[in-house]
Amino acid sequence: MCKDVVENILEYIDSELDDQTLKALEEHTSECPECGEFVKTYKKMLWLSGKLKEKTFVTPEIRDRLKKLLKHKVSTLHI
């Protein structure tokens, strides 16, 4: 499940997840400190980059950068 969270994080940030996946992800992040922290970190990063306003908005550039970081993060998770 932790792996699912990581794989869905970009869609989550983009608010592109279907309700079922979104609910499962939010349930997991509320129960799993590591994933909760992970989501928080990425949201914060986007806020700091100025790309995330009131509505979630991620440019292709930011997505690419995040994907690279995610791949690195996945490799460090115990999954």
Ligand SMILES: [Zn+2]
């Ligand atoms: Zn987790």
